[in-house]
Amino acid sequence: MPSFDVVSEADMVEVRNAIDQTNKEITTRFDFKGSDARVEQKENDLTAYADSEFQLTQVKDVMTNKLAKRKVDVRFLDEGKVEKIGGDKVKQVIKIKNGIEGDTAKKIVRVIKDSKMKVQASIQGDAVRVQGAKRDDLQAAMQLLRKEVPDTPLEFNNFRD
Numbered sequence: 001m002p003s004f005d006v007v008s009e010a011d012m013v014e015v016r017n018a019i020d021q022t023n024k025e026i027t028t029r030f031d032f033k034g035s036d037a038r039v040e041q042k043e044n045d046l047t048a049y050a051d052s053e054f055q056l057t058q059v060k061d062v063m064t065n066k067l068a069k070r071k072v073d074v075r076f077l078d079e080g081k082v083e084k085i086g087g088d089k090v091k092q093v094i095k096i097k098n099g100i101e102g103d104t105a106k107k108i109v110r111v112i113k114d115s116k117m118k119v120q121a122s123i124q125g126d127a128v129r130v131q132g133a134k135r136d137d138l139q140a141a142m143q144l145l146r147k148e149v150p151d152t153p154l155e156f157n158n159f160r161d
Contacts, residue, residue, distance in 0.1 A: 002138055003131040005124075005158040006108060006145060008100045010076040015096060016041060018066040025062055032058075036089065039063055046077075046094040053082060056090050073153035099126025104152050111148045117141055135161065 019041050026032050026039075037050045037059050048063065050056035064074050080093040100108070105123045112121040112130065119132035119141050132138045142156050 001131050001133065002135050002161050003129055003158075004138055004142070004156050004160070006100065006128040006130060007126070007155050007157060008076075008104075008152055009098050009155065010072055010096050012096075014070040014072050015046075015067065018063065018070045018072060019046065021066045022059070022063045025066070026059060031055075044096045044098060046096065047091055048094060049085075049089070049091045051090075052088050053090055056082065056092060060092075060094075075151070075153045100128060100152065100154075104149070108145060108149060111144065112141060115141075115144055117144070 019039050022039050026037050032055070035051045035055060037055055038048075039059060040047045040049070046063075048056055048059050050059050060079075064077075067074055067077075076097050078095040078097050080095065082090050082092045085091050102123075105126075105128050108128050109121040109123060112119060117132070117137055117140060118134070119130055119137050121128055121130045121141075130138060130141050132141065138159075145154055
């Protein structure tokens with residue numbers, strides 16, 4: 001029976017490359033000369049440091065541009081609140097979301113059931129497996145999900161015949 005998995009995962013290699021490029025650009029830019037602006041990555045957490053809140057927004061702009069150029073969807077980023085770390089220096093923790101949350105998974109299953117397509121969807125951990133009798137039905141389900149769930153970056157993998 002043909003099937004595929006609906007997942008939401010960022011390519012961590014591309015994220016690492018984008019962070020490296022961000023730090024390289026920050027060190028060469030004139031408006032960051034002598035500042036402590038940088039972005040650090042610890043697994044799924046990014047921490048942006050800067051000397052002021054204005055510089056922090058500049059650092060985040062550079063980072064989102066680099067991520068977009070490397071085809072990493074910025075909807076994966078979940079920004080925390082800005083914290084003061086001494087003097088005027090600030091930092092912000094940005095989490096990278098991986099996996100489909102429970103509410104989104106339920107929404108995907110509901111969208112597929114409400115569409116009356118001849119496919120079944122089941123939640124399996126942080127992914128949703130969609131099964132159907134025909135490959136065309138599965139491709140129609142992919143198009144439907146791209147249209148109906150715009151707030152989450154979805155990927156379709158593990159396609160089997």
